[in-house]
Amino acid sequence: MSEPKRGNWKRPLRAMTARELGSFLGAVARWKEGREEPVVGRVKESIQDPFAVLVATILSLRTRDAVTSRAFDRLWELAKTPAGLLSIPAEELERAIRPVGFYKTKARSLRAICARLLEHWDGRVPDGLEDLLSLPGVGRKTANLVLIEGFGKEGVCVDTHVHRILNWWGFVRTSSPDETEQELRRILPKRWWMPINSLLVSFGQEVCRPSAPRCPECPLAKRCPYPGKRA
Numbered sequence: 001m002s003e004p005k006r007g008n009w010k011r012p013l014r015a016m017t018a019r020e021l022g023s024f025l026g027a028v029a030r031w032k033e034g035r036e037e038p039v040v041g042r043v044k045e046s047i048q049d050p051f052a053v054l055v056a057t058i059l060s061l062r063t064r065d066a067v068t069s070r071a072f073d074r075l076w077e078l079a080k081t082p083a084g085l086l087s088i089p090a091e092e093l094e095r096a097i098r099p100v101g102f103y104k105t106k107a108r109s110l111r112a113i114c115a116r117l118l119e120h121w122d123g124r125v126p127d128g129l130e131d132l133l134s135l136p137g138v139g140r141k142t143a144n145l146v147l148i149e150g151f152g153k154e155g156v157c158v159d160t161h162v163h164r165i166l167n168w169w170g171f172v173r174t175s176s177p178d179e180t181e182q183e184l185r186r187i188l189p190k191r192w193w194m195p196i197n198s199l200l201v202s203f204g205q206e207v208c209r210p211s212a213p214r215c216p217e218c219p220l221a222k223r224c225p226y227p228g229k230r231a
């Protein structure tokens, strides 16, 4: 379930500096104050269990937050541990998480992940990037998000919104989220590593949307360098 490649966007001629980006992210942080966290952040706050964060992250891929949230609650009622989840019959597991996107594939991935957690880590979620990436169906976005939200460890999670918006602003010029992550590890000041995903996912879902950005309502409208912004 890797992220799709994107990249046929109009791009600013000039690259955005780290200082300018910091100012933009500060404005987004002020806009976000008092708003609801993306679903994985909410799960982290309410349950504080890396396994819950891992499950919520898998369910959330290519799925709206409201749908993910309900599916997570149904599943969490049935099982709160890898052994518990593995004991759910396959069809019941699919029923519990439907209609999240790719629910059959995700049900298979969740079972395979739980089997591996039991086999290699005594049912615990590992807290290293490479170990997380070795889990079936876990890509870099999921692994980084589990590190950040599940363990409070350093990571750079790049959702499709982060990848798109940073290209629109001209801070990176990349063709995939994985490439954006590598670039951010090189040029993004460390203070933004952990919050950038949560900030830009909320902002990308509600204001700077991929097909119809709400530029007239955007707090960055006057300064935004995106050539495709709306009047």
Ligand code: SF4
Pocket: 168, 207, 208, 209, 213, 214, 215, 218, 219, 220, 221, 222, 224, 225, 226, 228, 229, 230
């Ligand atoms: S002005 Fe438009 S394109 Fe620029 S950040 Fe705001 S919503 Fe996105």
